[in-house]
Amino acid sequence: MIKNAVSLVTGGASGLGRATVERLARQGARVVLADLSSSKGSEVAREIGDNVIFVPVDVTSEKDVQTAVQTAKEKFGRLDLAVNCAGTATAVKTYNFNKDVAHRLEDFTRVITVNTIGTFNVIRLSAGVMGINEPNKDGQRGVIVNTASVAAFDGQIGQAAYSASKAAVVGMTLPIARDLSTQGIRVCTIAPGLFNTPMLQALPEKVRTFLAKSIPFPQRLGEPSEYAHLVQAIYENPLMNGETIRIDGALRMQP
Ligand SMILES: NC(=O)C1=CN([C@@H]2O[C@H](COP(=O)(O)OP(=O)(O)OC[C@H]3O[C@@H](n4cnc5c(N)ncnc54)[C@H](O)[C@@H]3O)[C@@H](O)[C@H]2O)C=CC1
Numbered sequence: 001m002i003k004n005a006v007s008l009v010t011g012g013a014s015g016l017g018r019a020t021v022e023r024l025a026r027q028g029a030r031v032v033l034a035d036l037s038s039s040k041g042s043e044v045a046r047e048i049g050d051n052v053i054f055v056p057v058d059v060t061s062e063k064d065v066q067t068a069v070q071t072a073k074e075k076f077g078r079l080d081l082a083v084n085c086a087g088t089a090t091a092v093k094t095y096n097f098n099k100d101v102a103h104r105l106e107d108f109t110r111v112i113t114v115n116t117i118g119t120f121n122v123i124r125l126s127a128g129v130m131g132i133n134e135p136n137k138d139g140q141r142g143v144i145v146n147t148a149s150v151a152a153f154d155g156q157i158g159q160a161a162y163s164a165s166k167a168a169v170v171g172m173t174l175p176i177a178r179d180l181s182t183q184g185i186r187v188c189t190i191a192p193g194l195f196n197t198p199m200l201q202a203l204p205e206k207v208r209t210f211l212a213k214s215i216p217f218p219q220r221l222g223e224p225s226e227y228a229h230l231v232q233a234i235y236e237n238p239l240m241n242g243e244t245i246r247i248d249g250a251l252r253m254q255p
């Protein structure tokens with residue numbers, strides 16, 4: 001059960017990550033909120049309560065992520081759950097024929113570095129700390145939840161980098177679950193559809209309404225709390241492993 005579980009949530013200062021930190025803390029879990037030093041992580045942690053500690057982390061940095069997992073161990077004694085929410089996006093066509101310019105390689109690399117390599121960095125270092133936990137009756141020592149996107153499956157125009165970064169997260173879910181199975185660590189990925197977070201709030205209201213109408217049911221943007229609910233369900237269901245779960249109201253993104 002989630003009560004007393006020690007968790008690490010990356011991207012915890014905003015959107016889906018923040019809602020996850022709030023839910024976990026409300027349910028009695030202890031949380032290391034990891035986000036960029038430029039984020040509102042410190043205020044968010046203070047607002048949520050004493051069982052949340054902010055650690056400034058860039059998920060692409062080995063040193064930062066080591067510090068975050070060690071903080072969980074030193075302050076709370078262990079690490080039971082790691083949730084990867086940190087992510088970034090870009091919207092650029094592979095080649096802009098009007099301007100005669102190609103997608104910048106730096107932009108493609110940045111999205112892959114944060115979304116794919118950052119996620120893997122958190123997984124591998126969290127696994128090391130979870131692996132020394134005393135196993136429960138089922139032999140379980142920890143749970144890792146990643147965040148992909150429905151763009152991993154139905155990538156739209158301009159999403160080559162973003163879709164590739166998220167498809168890689170989907171692709172590594174099963175092999176990592178297999179790698180970590182010997183230590184009793186489960187790994188699942190959530191593929192959200194369209195959620196009402198700052199990432200989407202950047203879009204004009206008209207576009208958001210149009211996007212919401214494209215969702216079969218319920219015809220609205222997802223609430224971050226609904227994502228957080230699924231994180232808890234994955235943590236509490238011992239058979240959930242190696243799987244990517246779409247949470248999207250049956251949305252299939254158009255080109
Ligand atoms: N909002 C949506 O509709 C969807 C979001 N997603 C994914 O869900 C995840 C969370 O997205 P939102 O909450 O909407 O975005 P958001 O922009 O509200 O939050 C993302 C958080 O990640 C942090 N972050 C970015 N780069 C980081 C880095 N290098 N190291 C540490 N933290 C970093 C940001 O500071 C921010 O607090 C992302 O991976 C996103 O791609 C997937 C599908 C849909």
Ligand SMILES: C[C@]12CC(=O)[C@H]3[C@@H](CCC4=CC(=O)CC[C@@]43C)[C@@H]1CC[C@@H]2C(=O)C=O
Nearest residue numbers: 089090091149150151162192193194199200
């Ligand atoms: C996150 C997602 C895909 C995107 O890349 C865009 C985002 C809405 C706001 C955006 C505006 C931009 O100019 C850059 C792209 C993006 C960040 C989209 C909301 C949901 C999309 C997603 O992941 C769906 O699964």
